[in-house]
Amino acid sequence: MEKQKSKFIVNSKKLGFFGDVVEKCYVLLDNKKVKWMVFAAILALAILFPLISTNYWISVMQNAMFFMLLALGLNIIVGYTGICNFGFAAHFAIGAYVTAILIRTFEWNFWLTLPISLVASIIVACIVAGPTLRLRSDYLAIVTLGFGEIVRITARNLQITGAASGLSGISRPELFGIHLTTISHWYYVFLALVVLYIIISNRIKNSRFGRALEYIREDEDAAMAMGVNTAKFKLFAFIVGAVMGGLAGSFFTVRMGAISPQSFQFIMSANILLAVVLGGMGKIPGVLIGAAFIAIFPELFRDIPFIGTARMLFFGILLVVVMIKRPQGLWPERRR
């Protein structure tokens, strides 16, 4: 069908000046040596950052990296596969609450709660997506939205999740004999996680699984006709994304030491979605830039009276403008 043609991949040459710059970058990055040098430089910069910066900016960057984790998770679902998830905060909430409850109530070691959090994320993803993925694609949008609310309201009403005030006093874990207490410790933990998530995303993208997902995004019917088990792959993608969100939630819990239902509102899901859409769905560098923007923007404009409060209004406008004018996001995919 003509109108189903993807708008996500466009020839970057058509994009004018910005496109030229990106095209030049791509040509430059084609050289393996340059590519690794750029990566190494960025990583080195990230590692050295806490040594030259104030605590405030370290915590802002650490928050940005937390958003990157969530956005990379959602990117698997929305960016790679092209299915909706408007309640991503719920997956992050599942991981966060599982870890918090196991540490607080049952006094588990943090590292042992991670497998449980992973299993819980998988089960929940299956419950949400399993039955609805077979239906009309946009039903999933509303189911995920409703699910996001169900999780938040349930967390607010149950005693075990600490009701409206949430759970606090969650002890910080140890890693290699170091008690993770200072902000720099957490900066490095999240940096390591971001690198890990990038590697996972990259491996998925270049695998058989990733190609199947891309095919589904571009033309689901054709993919099905070519023998791709679309229902299975869509469910897998949903699960992978949910697990990435859930584990990020577990780390969020121990980093903050406290969680409450306030953290898992619709605004959170909308922010993560914006991070993915803004950077360009399916593109790892784009998603990272988008997430950094979402986290740093409010800090820059915190003290300016109008923009500070109207932040989400601005984000909403941005979302619409990006979808209409640049559906491929800030970082367009290279056409091969």
Added chain:
Amino acid sequence: MLHNSMTEKQLYANIKSGGENSLFTTYEIIFQQLINGLIQGSFYALVALGFSMVYGIIKLINFAHGDIYMTGAFISFVAFSIIASFSEGVVGVVLAVIASMLLCAAIGFSIQRIAYKPLFDAPRLSLLITAVGVSLILQNTVMVITNGQFMFFHSAIDNMAGVRFGENIGISFLEIAMMLITAVLMIILTLFISKTMWGKAMRAISTDKDACRLMGINVSKVIGLTFMIGSALAAIAGGMAVIYYGQVHFFMGYIIGMKAFTAAVIGGIGSIPGAMVGGLLLGLLEAAGTQLIGSEWKDVFAFGILIAMLIFRPNGIFGKTTIERM
């Protein structure tokens, strides 16, 4: 509206205490919840109509629709505070709601033109994400204006005046009027869809947009009209909600948007009578759910119904069984 929430709490306390120091008899509880359910259901039905019409015609889940309801409530509130200086009674309230209806129709039309129309031919995901963006814009515009506060509404209409059937139960004139207005609007809409040329065009477009274009129907005009009618209905629901509950908050549209979608799915999305029946049914089910498992679980209960419906009967009560074609 205070007395209803009071009753709800008392009813809940009554259930908790096992009916021992019972304030109400079982019949009184059932009657009161029936009224609550029907009122809430009327709001759902009015919002669901817009949802269903838009979905029927361009296959878009318009996330911003719940926020149109909120905008309608807010505009009614603002309009009434202007009008109230010379007419505080029923006339003023009606004028305020009409003003909000007209403005919301215009807003709905502009949203369709500016945000959705350029993306009709794009993948569905783009349209859905845009709808989320529009929803954020509406919510946060009102949030900035109201500073995120609840706005309280006072009119000269007596919420308590009405027909009493006993010591504890009764139905107020306001409630009767609201149910009547809902019923009349639904009848007018049904007649409009089934009897007029515009209605015929809408039905035709929902079947095959391209064929309609070939037959000389001005498709974009009809789509615009659909958005206007849907938004006007949501604005009426919003206006009535302001009068009934007496408050406006920028986030009030979010939950009702999803509930209205649930109602539309129960009735079969795209079907006009389905949206009406679904709305009333959801209102009643929710009232029953509130009574049985407590009001804090009300929303979870409603979304549970939605997910169950989507799994077991995705075409709803009135929906036709259709196969998604390529």
